[in-house]
Amino acid sequence: MAGDQLSATFSALGDPTRRAILARLSDGEATVGELAAPFDMTLAAVSKHLRVLEAAGLVTRGRDAQFRPARLNARPLAAASEWIGDYARFWGDSLGALDHYLNAFQQLRTTADDKENNHG
Template sequence: MTDALSRTFAALSDPTRRAMLARLSEGEATVGELAEPFDMTFAAVSKHLRVLEGAGLVTRGRNAQYRPARLDARPLAAASDWIGGYARFWEDSLGALDQYLNALQQLGRPHGDAQSVASHREGEPS
């Protein structure tokens, strides 16, 4: 994977890395601070950080032994823009569903009206 968007999504695919990003959204943290909520070694945390760094989501300071990690959210903006491009698809799909349900309601079908559909969706018998 060489493009930035692929690296971003690959980094976000792991729940541990997403949790680390959530923690870093509150402020910088050391490897030890990032490791606290997890049952993993500092080496494992460092590997996760390297993936996040490779995606450009994290930067590391260089102050002797103290190398705090910081969130860099710019790659998340590109991912959000890419996902947002599908908003039109979802709006159109939900609009079509709304029209269909309204049509069923207008027809007043006993087993196909909007109330039956809503009841069925909630697990109630129709």
């Protein structure tokens, strides 16, 4: 089930409009009209994006009279960040090993150059 949630999160994040909507919601709740303002798209199109974000669990919608303000739910983003963090550690370890190898190689080369200069 966690894998399915992760897939839904990454799928929802795959669209730049949805990422912009989430960025806006990180400042606080907003109505569809407020979310649509910076985009050249219809309210219906923004509502579709919100439905995708809701299905992924990234947005919740409230009821305030006739308005349905959207709110960010960052919990699924934490799981995605943790998953990415595992790979960040992998690359950090790999690059650290490469750095160690290059330093050792440079020391060997410096030693060889010093020997050549002293005997040459």
